[in-house]
Amino acid sequence: MRGVLEPTIDQLKRKLSHQLTHPAATAIEPLRLIGTSGTIECLAILAAMDKTGVAPDPLNGYCLTYDELSDWVERLRKMGYADRLALPGMSDRRAEIIVPGAIILHGVMKLLGVDRLKICERALREGVVVDWMLTHGLIEDRMAFQDSVRDRSVKKMARKYRADGERVANFATALFDQTQGIIHNLGSLEREYLWAAAMLHNSGHYVSHSAHHKHSYYLIRNGDLLSFTETEVEIIANIARYHRKSQPKRRHEGYNNLPSKHERKMVDQLGSMLRVAVALDRGRSGAIASFKTIYNHKTKNLTLQLTPVRADNSCELELWNIDYKKPWFEEVFAISLTAELFPSPVNG
Numbered sequence: 001m002r003g004v005l006e007p008t009i010d011q012l013k014r015k016l017s018h019q020l021t022h023p024a025a026t027a028i029e030p031l032r033l034i035g036t037s038g039t040i041e042c043l044a045i046l047a048a049m050d051k052t053g054v055a056p057d058p059l060n061g062y063c064l065t066y067d068e069l070s071d072w073v074e075r076l077r078k079m080g081y082a083d084r085l086a087l088p089g090m091s092d093r094r095a096e097i098i099v100p101g102a103i104i105l106h107g108v109m110k111l112l113g114v115d116r117l118k119i120c121e122r123a124l125r126e127g128v129v130v131d132w133m134l135t136h137g138l139i140e141d142r143m144a145f146q147d148s149v150r151d152r153s154v155k156k157m158a159r160k161y162r163a164d165g166e167r168v169a170n171f172a173t174a175l176f177d178q179t180q181g182i183i184h185n186l187g188s189l190e191r192e193y194l195w196a197a198a199m200l201h202n203s204g205h206y207v208s209h210s211a212h213h214k215h216s217y218y219l220i221r222n223g224d225l226l227s228f229t230e231t232e233v234e235i236i237a238n239i240a241r242y243h244r245k246s247q248p249k250r251r252h253e254g255y256n257n258l259p260s261k262h263e264r265k266m267v268d269q270l271g272s273m274l275r276v277a278v279a280l281d282r283g284r285s286g287a288i289a290s291f292k293t294i295y296n297h298k299t300k301n302l303t304l305q306l307t308p309v310r311a312d313n314s315c316e317l318e319l320w321n322i323d324y325k326k327p328w329f330e331e332v333f334a335i336s337l338t339a340e341l342f343p344s345p346v347n348g
Contacts, residue, residue: 009111033109033117035064037124038094039101044119045089046072055088060121061229063259066109073102116262118231153226154196161203161219167286169198172277176270178293183302183333184269193232194270196225197239198277217241217254235263242271243278247328272329276337280306282321287313292342300335305342315341 035044045055047068056062076084076099084095109117158165172194180186197220204215220237228236238254248255248267258264280288287308294303304322308315322339330337 005108005111012112031112031114033112033114034120035105035117036120036122038091039098040064040105040117041119041121042089042094042098043069043072043102043105046087049088056230058121058230059119061231062119063116063231063262064119065116065260066106066114069102069106069109073099073106076102116260118229149227150192150196150225153228154199157203157220157223157225158199161200161206163200163203163205164284165199165201165203167281168201168274168277169195171280171288171291172198172274174291175273175277175293179295179302182293182295183335186266186269190266190270193236193239193266194273196236197243197270198274200236201240201243201274201278203240211245213241213244216243221254231259231263234258235267238267239271239274242267243274244325268328268332272332275325276304276322276329279321279325280304280318283317287315287318295335302333302335302337304337304339306339307342311343 035041041059044059044062044064047064048054048056048062050068081095084090084098085092087095090098109115157163173191176184176186176191176194200220201216202212203219204212204217206219207215217237217240220240221233225233225236234254234257238248238258241254242248248264248271250256255264255267258267280291287310289307289309291307292305294305295301296303306315306318319339319341322337326337
């Protein structure tokens with residue numbers, strides 16, 4: 001196995017190393033591993049049932065960790081055929097081949113240095129359909145098609161619930177972009193989650209102004225966002241839910257629904273960014289035209305230099321709300337945050 005895998009993995013590592021040393025590189029994106037088809041899905045179900053006692057439904061988006069896989073490799077290789085066949089979700093054929101399949105997967109994750117893989121319930125059959133559509137000109141580019149579906153789905157839901165989150169989404173993604181590689185190393189996928197949550201963060205007003213952040217979570221969670229996995233929808237809903245009021249707690253059902261510490265940390269980082277972006281539009285009047293971030297590595301202070309639309313606007317409401325909402329952001333990124341107008345407003 002190693003003789004076949006190592007040349008390919010060495011090439012991949014060299015490519016990643018080249019990208020990281022490229023002058024244009026701004027952040028390190030972790031290597032992502034996607035697993036499909038029966039053996040991997042069966043292993044994920046076994047690992048999930050160890051933790052919760054039930055199989056994930058849907059399985060799409062579930063994360064199987066390297067440690068969980070290591071544990072099941074040891075357990076499976078000690079079992080006889082009859083014991084393996086008695087396991088949940090195990091077919092006759094699967095019970096015969098799951099041990100070598102698990103060992104190969106374990107070796108791949110070890111060689112790549114990847115600590116988790118995400119389950120995709122789509123496999124060869126769906127690939128054949130997509131390939132046929134590409135060949136017949138029904139899809140110009142499969143990734144562009146997927147992205148456009150996700151984008152349109154978020155915007156459709158925003159219109160449906162009159163969420164009016166575009167200005168906040170622009171602030172949130174600008175904050176993400178300007179601090180990438182400085183206070184965080186999140187990538188394009190996380191940026192998309194932040195954008196979607198910002199677009200939809202006020203959707204809960206459609207139900208009630210009171211506790212609307214909780215209503216936003218419910219609407220996003222049950223709104224059938226297209227082309228997003230179950231886990232991705234949960235992440236987006238949680239980010240939107242924490243744009244105001246209390247910070248996440250493990251006793252909160254939605255936050256506790258996230259698969260692992262990795263996703264909870266992601267929600268903490270993106271949710272605290274969204275909270276600052278919401279403060280930048282506190283009056284919902286478009287008072288802030290743009291902002292620039294300045295980070296002092298020595299003092300670990302991030303300054304937001306705000307440019308108001310009107311030079312004589314002191315933006316007192318926005319400055320007050322940034323100061324009010326910044327504690328979570330400061331805690332998550334272990335920095336201090338200050339905001340100031342630039343240029344200073346005209347006096348008198």
